[in-house]
Amino acid sequence: MTQSRVLALVGSLRDGAVSRQLAETAAHVAPEGVAVDVFDGLADLPFYNPDIDDPNPPIPAVAALRAATAQADALILVTPEYNGTIPAVLKNAIDWISRPYGIGAIKDKPIAVIGQSPSANGGKWAQEDTRKAVGIAGGRVVDNATLIVGGTGQKFGDEHPRNNVEVSDLIAGVVTELVAAA
Template identity: 65%
Template sequence: MSQTNVLVLVGSLRAGSVNRQLAETAVSAAPEGATLTVFEGLADVPFYNEDIDVEGASIPAVDALRSAASDADAFLLVTPEYNGTIPAVLKNAIDWISRPYGVGAVKDKAVAVISASPSGNGAKWAHEDTTKAVRIAGGKVVEDTALSIGGTGALFGELHPRENAEVLAQVSKVVSDLVDAGKQLVNA
């Protein structure tokens, strides 16, 4: 049985963000035969610009992102909501891994999205925009495994999300469904 590699991209750069903690929860919930890795270099990736995305150019942060994305069998995108939409850092990562157009590293790979925010909305608008962007980029969004978590302040307080049994179970299901979908696409 081969190992399924899932690249986790987090839309918040803040070390203590709930979304980062949800990504950590997902990593800890990886089923046997799967490895989830949180990409740590999104803060260093420049804004996408076709003038610098040219053959032969080497941008270390972009090279690292594209390499990790190429090695991934699936993607887990974890996003907060900034002003009613996807954070720029996550959208930028999607833009970079979608190029070159039609053959980017995300093309035809399984993708799941988890969103969370202190509002009762659960970052659903960011969730929708993230799903739309990654689908247009060529990713295969696992539709039935979406997770939006609202009211994170009251729900978690000082606890890590993995300490909430219900949330841990929900995140575990998303990860399991994503890994299964990733295996199906790799073997298709």
């Protein structure tokens, strides 16, 4: 059986962030034959600037992100909601992997988007903005591979989301749909 590789990008840099825990949950519940790798290194990316986007010499953090994206069969983007929209760190990552435009590492990759928030809204606006940004950047958003998780504070408390059977099952469904689209 061929191993499917899914790269998870997390829109929060905070230690113990719920977004990171949801990405870890995706890795934990991935079906046999699917590896979900949570990318570490978004904090090391400079803000996208065409003046510094030069492969000679490459920026190590950018080269690592682009290589990980190119090697993945699909991506999961997990986003909290900051002021009603996508966090800068995740938007910046999308910008880097979209270049050169039209042939960037994200081109035609199946994408799942998981939004989360302590509010009942569940990060709906951030999820919508992330779907829009990654679609314009060249990714292929898989409509059946999206999820909004609201009320995270009450839902998880001090527990890791992988311990919540309902959320774990929903994330497993997202991963399954995403891999089927790849």
